[in-house]
Structure formats: C-alpha cells, structure tokens
Amino acid sequence: MHKQVNVQALVLYSRPLGEGDRLLTLYTRELGKISAVAPGARKMKSKLAAAVELFSRGQFLLYRGRSMYTVTQAAQEGQHQAIRQELKLYACGLYLAELVTKAVEENEANPAIFELLLESWQHLETGKTKPALLARFFELKLLDLLGYRPHLDGCAGCGKCRGAIYWSDKSGGILCADCGPGDADAFSLSRGTCALAQYLLKAKPGRLASLRVEVEQHKELKRLVQSFYQYWTDIGSIKSAAFLEEIT
Ligand SMILES: [Zn+2]
Missing domain, CATH: 2.40.50.140 (Nucleic acid-binding proteins)
Known part of the structure; x- marks a missing residue:
C-alpha cells in the first residue's frame, strides 16, 4: 500500500x-x-x-x-468565503457538512457525494436559494446516494396511486388510499409535498433559486425526511440542525 x-x-x-x-x-x-x-x-x-x-x-x-x-x-x-461570512449560509453549510459526517462510513469512496456537497456549497455561496430549501434538497439527494431513495412514483405497496396518499417510512415511500390505512405508522401526505420531493430528487441546485415553496409544504417535507433518516440510517441527532432552524 x-x-x-x-x-x-x-x-x-x-x-x-x-x-x-x-x-x-x-x-x-x-x-x-x-x-x-x-x-x-x-x-x-x-x-x-x-x-x-x-x-x-x-x-x-x-x-x-x-x-x-x-x-x-x-x-x-x-x-467559500460568503458561507463563512454570512450566518444563515454558515448555518446551512455546517449542517450539510455534519449530515455527511454522520451519514457516511470512513474510507468508503463515493464521488457522487463529493460532487453533491461541492455543488451544494457552491450554490449556497451564491445566496440565490433559501438555505432551508437547499438543506431539504441536500437531504433527499444524499438519501438517494446512500442507497435509500424514497419511493415516490406510485404506491410502494401496489404500484397504483389514486385518491389520498400516505407516507410510510417502513414501506420506503408513499402508499395509496388502499394500502396506507393498513400501515399503522403511515401518515397522510399532501400531493403538493409529494410533488415537491419528486422535483427536488431530480433537480440540480441551480434550479432551486426560482422554486416557490409554501411554508406548510416545506414543514411537511422536513418532518417526512427527518423521520425517514431516523428510520433508515444511524445518523442520530445533528447538532447544527437546531442552529439552522433557529437562524432561518
Ligand atoms: Zn397501494
């Protein structure tokens, strides 16, 4: 060696x-x-x-x-001078760093995670996107790269998706009106939040600047993604999450 x-x-x-x-x-x-x-x-x-x-x-x-x-x-x-100088950007940059630190094992190369963090810091630096939205984007993308991509295209139980939809950590994504009620831990999810999560999973950071997100949708997405991390990964608590929340 x-x-x-x-x-x-x-x-x-x-x-x-x-x-x-x-x-x-x-x-x-x-x-x-x-x-x-x-x-x-x-x-x-x-x-x-x-x-x-x-x-x-x-x-x-x-x-x-x-x-x-x-x-x-x-x-x-x-x-990334701007991230160091502006408190909101700093809080978000720190959160992304801590999330990566907690979510990955040592000595396991994953160039896509390197790219994701680099392009997210670079975009954060421009100040064009709200730090909280960039954080949600990053969380979803990182889940995908860690091998835990949430299932959002159709019901994780039967593949169909009519009527009301539910979210289930255990099933790994959304459930339909038939499958959702059978899952004790599933909670109902708005279609708008589901569409937002789908969009963020496929977006590049540059597309976030023009995205308008309602406060309720953002809150729902945040709760859902956090719960998904706690279910599927060992990240535990992220110290800088509270700091980011307070600042933004
Ligand atoms: Zn179903």
Whole structure:
C-alpha cells in the first residue's frame, strides 16, 4: 500500500489540536471520509493554514499512518468565503457538512457525494436559494446516494396511486388510499409535498433559486425526511440542525 496519497478534499470539520496543529475531517473524492492531522497549521507562516479551514476545497497530499492521515501538502482551490461570512449560509453549510459526517462510513469512496456537497456549497455561496430549501434538497439527494431513495412514483405497496396518499417510512415511500390505512405508522401526505420531493430528487441546485415553496409544504417535507433518516440510517441527532432552524 502506498504511504503517500494525493486527493481532492472538502473540509467538513477543523479544530485546534495541541500546540499548533489542526485535526480535520475531510470528505475526499478518492477515499471518502477520513480523519487527518495538519501539523503546524495554526502557526503564523504555515502553508497549510488556508487550505485546512472549514468549507475549504483543495488538493491534499497525505501520508497514510497506522490510524490516521497526516497532511504533508495542501493547496486551496476554493474557500467559500460568503458561507463563512454570512450566518444563515454558515448555518446551512455546517449542517450539510455534519449530515455527511454522520451519514457516511470512513474510507468508503463515493464521488457522487463529493460532487453533491461541492455543488451544494457552491450554490449556497451564491445566496440565490433559501438555505432551508437547499438543506431539504441536500437531504433527499444524499438519501438517494446512500442507497435509500424514497419511493415516490406510485404506491410502494401496489404500484397504483389514486385518491389520498400516505407516507410510510417502513414501506420506503408513499402508499395509496388502499394500502396506507393498513400501515399503522403511515401518515397522510399532501400531493403538493409529494410533488415537491419528486422535483427536488431530480433537480440540480441551480434550479432551486426560482422554486416557490409554501411554508406548510416545506414543514411537511422536513418532518417526512427527518423521520425517514431516523428510520433508515444511524445518523442520530445533528447538532447544527437546531442552529439552522433557529437562524432561518
Ligand atoms: Zn397501494
């Protein structure tokens, strides 16, 4: 196994460690989520300093140790300055980072998740879409990439979809008026919210800016997606979710 590895990385987490180091959680295109130490990154003249800040994107040269990586070189390629400066954007950027950190295993590469996070941060940076809507978009897309795409095209029980519809975590998506009442945990869902979820699952971030969403629909979608995460994944509670909620 090569000891040196070159990766493209997004900084999900960065905190001071010891005298002048930083401890990082990186999401890399090549290796997935990893932990790394950036030695001396807090020293005045460190060449690593800019590249290892939260929300940075860069090219990293890493040394593979027994339990952790060490950053030997890093060149920043993007810093997402607006996300750092504006509280609403910051809260959302942090939430996306924490969601990825909690939802993925270490050392499992998934370039599509790398792309999703990068393009979401880049879009957030423009300030064109409400952070809360971008968060819902990201949650749905991430579910899909983790292998838990909600079933929204027709009833998950019988395939048909007439009349009222229901949502069921256990069935993995929507149920029809015949199947829904038989599922003790299913709750009724508005068609508008279902259509919104379908749209977000297929959309690119650039399309979100012009999307108008009613408050009730947004609330319903949020509740549904959160409940789906709790049922299907081990993410537990996301600290920055409350912060995002408060700010937006
Ligand atoms: Zn059905």
